[in-house]
Amino acid sequence: MRVAIIGGGAAGLMCGAILAEAGLNATIFDGNEKLGKKLYITGKGRCNLTNLCEPKEFLDNVVNGKKFLQSAINKFSSFDTYSFFEDNGLKLKLERGQRVFPESDKASDVTKTLEKLNKKNKILLNALVDKVTKQKSGDKIAFIVKTKSGEFEFDKVIVATGGKSYPLTGSTGDGYNIAKAFGHKIVSPKPALTAIELKDKYASEIQGLSLKNVALHAEFLDEKEKSKNANKAESSAKTASLSFQGEMMFTDKGITGPIVLSMSSMINRAKEVKLWLDFKPALSKEQLDNRLLREFEENKNKNISYIIHGLLPKNFVDVFMAKAEILPNKKVNSITKEERIRIIDTLKKFDLNYKNLYPLESGIVTSGGVNLDELNPKSCESKLHKGLYFIGEVIDADALTGGFNIQIALSTAYICACDIIKLQQEGK
Numbered sequence: 224m225r226v227a228i229i230g231g232g233a234a235g236l237m238c239g240a241i242l243a244e245a246g247l248n249a250t251i252f253d254g255n256e257k258l259g260k261k262l263y264i265t266g267k268g269r270c271n272l273t274n275l276c277e278p279k280e281f282l283d284n285v286v287n288g289k290k291f292l293q294s295a296i297n298k299f300s301s302f303d304t305y306s307f308f309e310d311n312g313l314k315l316k317l318e319r320g321q322r323v324f325p326e327s328d329k330a331s332d333v334t335k336t337l338e339k340l341n342k343k344n345k346i347l348l349n350a351l352v353d354k355v356t357k358q359k360s361g362d363k364i365a366f367i368v369k370t371k372s373g374e375f376e377f378d379k380v381i382v383a384t385g386g387k388s389y390p391l392t393g394s395t396g397d398g399y400n401i402a403k404a405f406g407h408k409i410v411s412p413k414p415a416l417t418a419i420e421l422k423d424k425y426a427s428e429i430q431g432l433s434l435k436n437v438a439l440h441a442e443f444l445d446e447k448e449k450s451k452n453a454n455k456a457e458s459s460a461k462t463a464s465l466s467f468q469g470e471m472m473f474t475d476k477g478i479t480g481p482i483v484l485s486m487s488s489m490i491n492r493a494k495e496v497k498l499w500l501d502f503k504p505a506l507s508k509e510q511l512d513n514r515l516l517r518e519f520e521e522n523k524n525k526n527i528s529y530i531i532h533g534l535l536p537k538n539f540v541d542v543f544m545a546k547a548e549i550l551p552n553k554k555v556n557s558i559t560k561e562e563r564i565r566i567i568d569t570l571k572k573f574d575l576n577y578k579n580l581y582p583l584e585s586g587i588v589t590s591g592g593v594n595l596d597e598l599n600p601k602s603c604e605s606k607l608h609k610g611l612y613f614i615g616e617v618i619d620a621d622a623l624t625g626g627f628n629i630q631i632a633l634s635t636a637y638i639c640a641c642d643i644i645k646l647q648q649e650g651k
């Protein structure tokens with residue numbers, strides 16, 4: 224059986240490795256001069272290969288494609304990934320949040336391991352695929368893969384071209400055009416795991432300021448998104464209130480950091496969204512009021528900004544006071560009850576004026592891609608064209624940070640390879 228894999232990233236290389244192990248040699252096309260260019264920059268060069276958790280917990284971290292991925296993740300889980308790489312000589316280690324990294328802290332070692340397993344495959348580098356077509360060859364259907372150096376005929380074609388983010392790594396969204404040419408619908412690609420731009424002008428002034436243990440909340444203003452996310456909330460505790468708690472940072476144009484990246488993945492398909500920060504998620508309004516009353520009593524003659532210093536980072540106090548509409552040098556003993564309540568309300572609900580997400584190219588992953596309704600969840604084969612498969616980030620599936628996205632690439636690659644091996648064994 225002649226098998227083409229378009230894309231030598233995490234998904235393409237994994238698929239090639241499983242096929243080669245079964246004695247079924249494939250041809251891998253990659254537009255780059257080397258394999259795994261995106262893998263190389265993952266996990267800040269350390270590659271967070273997977274997240275060692277049970278499939279149920281894994282799927283809770285999937286933003287789009289939860290149901291579709293059930294089969295793939297159950298068939299090839301993060302535990303399978305762990306043993307697969309260790310069995311093939313790559314020592315791994317477990318870090319905070321069940322994140323798995325190579326012991327060497329080198330993403331290049333993941334690529335090297337996969338490259339080694341693809342030795343028997345034919346690897347064509349600098350081989351950008353321009354087009355894939357289908358034609359009748361005798362009584363059989365064949366796919367024609369076109370590159371600048373010629374046309375190649377195959378029985379099966381696996382599209383593993385990745386998404387559209389970080390295009391310098393070679394992932395430029397070509398897979399969407401291949402899919403469209405075969406009549407597949409593409410769910411409009413959107414940036415995911417990216418920073419958020421705000422309309423608020425103060426962001427640039429406090430650029431670099433980081434906030435710890437805050438909660439970022441989102442509310443959808445369009446009804447369609449509201450109901451969609453209410454459904455998500457039912458199936459995942461993590462998305463229940465659409466809030467993420469942890470660390471964030473101001474940038475020249477808005478905000479970034481772990482909770483912002485997660486939030487971006489949840490709001491990228493919404494038309495209208497309202498964002499706000501809770502600076503004290505662990506405290507109720509009543510608890511905050513008691514604390515303020517106590518501190519007011521102890522610091523009657525101080526400026527109100529002194530009290531706020533104790534609650535927020537120093538560089539944020541002026542921005543906060545402006546939002547609460549209280550002069551920073553107002554004496555504590557002249558703060559009215561209304562003003563005290565306004566301080567508490569602003570601490571618990573500090574509105575951020577959402578503008579948009581940072582561009583698609585800067586997202587860690589692309590949300591959107593080949594419509595999952597048109598793919599078989601057991602194999603990732605196209606329901607429209609037998610013999611055509613889509614795996615990895617090119618499909619409409621994405622997850623939060625923590626090693627989940629590479630695992631999606633590996634699991635979809637695995638079920639695709641298994642399907643092709645089975646068909647080969649059955650002589651189909």
Ligand SMILES: Cc1cc2nc3c(=O)[nH]c(=O)nc-3n(C[C@H](O)[C@H](O)[C@H](O)COP(=O)(O)OP(=O)(O)OC[C@H]3O[C@@H](n4cnc5c(N)ncnc54)[C@H](O)[C@@H]3O)c2cc1C
Binds near residue numbers: 232254
């Ligand atoms: C900065 C950064 C850090 C990340 N860190 C992590 C992490 O630590 N953990 C995690 O789980 N995920 C991480 N991700 C996400 C993860 O890298 C991707 O989800 C994953 O690599 C997708 O694998 P893929 O094989 O589907 O696509 P890719 O890895 O993007 O591979 C696609 C390949 O296809 C090739 N290609 C594209 N078009 C063509 C064409 N027309 N012809 C031939 N070849 C083509 C490209 O050259 C590329 O090599 C990170 C992403 C980025 C950008």
